[in-house]
Amino acid sequence: MAASGKLAALRLPPLPTIGEIIKLYNLRAEKQLSQNFLLDMRLTDKIVRQAGSLKDAHVCEVGPGPGGMTRSILNAGAADVLVVEKDSRFIPSLKLLAEAAPGRVRIVHGDILTYRMDRGFKPDIAKKWEDEPPNLHVIGNLPFNVSTPLIIKWLESISTRSGPFAFGRTRLTLTFQKEVAERLTASTGSRQRSRLSVMAQTYCTVKNCFTIPGKAFVPKPEVDVGVVHFTPLAQPQIQQPFNLVEKLVKNAFQFRRKHCFRGLAMLFPEAERPELTQELLRRACVEPTLRPTELTIPHFRALADAYGQLCARQQGLASYEFREEQRLKRLHRKRDDAGAATTVGPPHKESRPAPRDEAEE
Numbered sequence: 001m002a003a004s005g006k007l008a009a010l011r012l013p014p015l016p017t018i019g020e021i022i023k024l025y026n027l028r029a030e031k032q033l034s035q036n037f038l039l040d041m042r043l044t045d046k047i048v049r050q051a052g053s054l055k056d057a058h059v060c061e062v063g064p065g066p067g068g069m070t071r072s073i074l075n076a077g078a079a080d081v082l083v084v085e086k087d088s089r090f091i092p093s094l095k096l097l098a099e100a101a102p103g104r105v106r107i108v109h110g111d112i113l114t115y116r117m118d119r120g121f122k123p124d125i126a127k128k129w130e131d132e133p134p135n136l137h138v139i140g141n142l143p144f145n146v147s148t149p150l151i152i153k154w155l156e157s158i159s160t161r162s163g164p165f166a167f168g169r170t171r172l173t174l175t176f177q178k179e180v181a182e183r184l185t186a187s188t189g190s191r192q193r194s195r196l197s198v199m200a201q202t203y204c205t206v207k208n209c210f211t212i213p214g215k216a217f218v219p220k221p222e223v224d225v226g227v228v229h230f231t232p233l234a235q236p237q238i239q240q241p242f243n244l245v246e247k248l249v250k251n252a253f254q255f256r257r258k259h260c261f262r263g264l265a266m267l268f269p270e271a272e273r274p275e276l277t278q279e280l281l282r283r284a285c286v287e288p289t290l291r292p293t294e295l296t297i298p299h300f301r302a303l304a305d306a307y308g309q310l311c312a313r314q315q316g317l318a319s320y321e322f323r324e325e326q327r328l329k330r331l332h333r334k335r336d337d338a339g340a341a342t343t344v345g346p347p348h349k350e351s352r353p354a355p356r357d358e359a360e361e
């Protein structure tokens with residue numbers, strides 16, 4: 001059979017529309033689960049096209065809901081679609097879809113945040129990490145409160161080649177709130193440059209594919225939505241362990257409008273802060289007066305390497321958390337105040353709350 005004929009043979013038979021399915025199974029969107037459905041097949045087809053060719057592909061679709069995007073994935077020629085859905089109300093409508101595409105849909109009723117995707121597919125689909133990505137794709141239109149922690153978790157999984165990445169450099173096509181999609185792909189110097197930009201671009205090639213206006217969803221969310229495609233890099237931009245990179249980048253963006261040395265200084269205990277911050281910046285050849293948003297990935301690589309060297313030299317530095325130091329100080333001050341209240345003497349100064357950071361995200 002010619003390739004286009006084979007794809008046509010894989011197209012789904014006529015089915016009730018997703019709107020009809022929602023009515024038929026009484027699938028009202030649950031606000032607590034931030035459910036916003038896509039009913040327009042042209043849009044779900046467009047999202048699915050961003051993943052690349054799905055011919056004979058294995059796909060894990062996260063949060064299929066009533067199955068609109070699942071239909072697009074099947075029509076694009078995927079051979080094996082594993083859907084992971086948390087809300088049991090959608091299982092009957094997904095079963096209907098599985099019957100319409102015999103042997104091509106597997107349904108998991110579960111939470112993608114804990115699901116072991118490494119067990120979801122046969123090991124023989126794996127490719128060597130340095131080779132081309134495997135014919136396995138992760139696609140999903142998830143609630144925003146799930147997609148952001150999930151991408152952080154998956155960036156860590158890329159660094160350990162586990163979960164979806166036990167099969168090689170598995171590509172991801174996911175939706176995010178438009179502003180988060182912009183942060184994920186923001187370049188050095190841009191207003192949206194953030195912790196998320198540096199983390200994502202350290203481990204992946206990231207592409208902000210297109211924006212879907214909120215009004216395309218039912219019910220309409222408050223925000224617009226960005227479709228983002230990730231391909232894990234064969235060689236991460238920074239070679240240090242994920243936890244070290246995450247801690248360094250988080251600290252660097254602690255005070256995003258100040259010079260970068262301010263946030264980086266918080267990597268070190270108060271007693272040695274000025275000397276160690278200076279040494280870090282000197283070793284990494286980074287100008288202390290650059291803003292965090294002006295730091296490039298090579299800057300972060302040099303900083304991570306220098307910080308790794310300092311941690312290897314000085315015991316306890318890797319586990320130092322300035323917030324913990326502040327918490328203990330506040331605790332001691334409170335104890336001192338309580339002690340003073342039972343003794344006669346001048347009143348102690350009110351213990352001050354820790355300075356609030358400029359929130360990044």
Ligand SMILES: C[S@@+](CC[C@H](N)C(=O)[O-])C[C@H]1O[C@@H](n2cnc3c(N)ncnc32)[C@H](O)[C@@H]1O
Binds near residue numbers: 069086087
């Ligand atoms: C925004 S709706 C999108 C539904 C469908 N993909 C669409 O585009 O119309 C998100 C879906 O993800 C599901 N979901 C939410 N949290 C989840 C989780 N932790 N694991 C798996 N599915 C989840 C919801 O139940 C819902 O079906």
